[in-house]
Amino acid sequence: MKSELLGTLFLSEKRKDLLLLLIEGPRDIDEIKETLDVTSSAIMTQIKILMSQGLIVHESGLYELSDMCRVIVKKMQPLLDTLSVYADNKDYWENHNLNAIPSDLLERIEEFGNCEVIEPDLNRMYELPKKLEDSLRQSSYVKEVSSYFSPAYPGVYIDLAKKGIDVSVIVTEPVFDRLQNEYKEGTKEFVNLEFGNLFVCEEKVELASSTVTDKFMALSLFYKTGIYHNHAVMSFEESALKWGEDLFMHYLAISKQITDADI
Incomplete structure (x- = not known):
């Protein structure tokens, strides 16, 4: 279960971008597609994977991070920033x-x-x-x-x-x-x-x-x-x-x- 969850978080650039977008607040599917410049089919695949892990919830037409995922993503950002500084x-x-x-x-x-x-x-x-x-x-x-x-x-x-x-x-x-x-x-x-x-x-x-x-x-x-x-x-x-x-x-x-x- 742990390795599956880690894979869900880190093995897809689209998932990472989606999580970082939703940390800013809930979004509907049109906002997500426009901001990330993706098609419905491409992003819905990633959304379903994240929802299956309890990382995203869907309420009143909006997608948002679960309470626990919000904690996780806040801790992800410094790691991603550090990797960026190192890689550059x-x-x-x-x-x-x-x-x-x-x-x-x-x-x-x-x-x-x-x-x-x-x-x-x-x-x-x-x-x-x-x-x-x-x-x-x-x-x-x-x-x-x-x-x-x-x-x-x-x-x-x-x-x-x-x-x-x-x-x-x-x-x-x-x-x-x-x-x-x-x-x-x-x-x-x-x-x-x-x-x-x-x-x-x-x-x-x-x-x-x-x-x-x-x-x-x-x-x-x-x-x-x-x-x-x-x-x-x-x-x-x-x-x-x-x-x-x-x-x-x-x-x-x-x-x-x-x-x-x-x-």
Whole structure:
């Protein structure tokens, strides 16, 4: 019985679409056909299968989910969203260290929604990917967490902060040490700007970087081998922006703000 019910739920795309439609509310057969763009015979076959399992009921000319099915379908959506995020960029997720993401946020990875892998052109491999840099310059604020050092970042973020874009960057101790040793004047300039905020995380950061603004979210992970390649998963979904904000706040809570006196 259990395997039959699971098959009923997952083995047909039409059934899945029908269940997701009915979670929004009861529909008559004409509304179902129009919304799903199907024929009567095709959809009635699926309806009968779902009704035989007690998943759909028919009352007063309307089809609707049973009480239990409503519970089931609400739990289906996050799974389907997670599968979609994974399938769209399967190679990236398979080959990178997902354990670097805090566990409570990894469980919400479906919030990335529609995302894409971005990387710089071959002639600017050590610079920010152009799409990411262009999006940064269109943002009202920038919040980043980074455990690796890129020579491209200090200049870009000083430039953004000078233009009145609120830039907050959390780095690890090794990155901060390098900023002090190799970019001391630039680091001092940044923290003394009205819109420049630098923090050092007091605990280990295992992801390469995370950038969230009011426009986009970008996440860059190390390969499972520990190697870093300058590319990231980028999303413009509202849910992804919220996810990125929560990730930033996770590290901000365990970070110390840097002032001119610390450099």
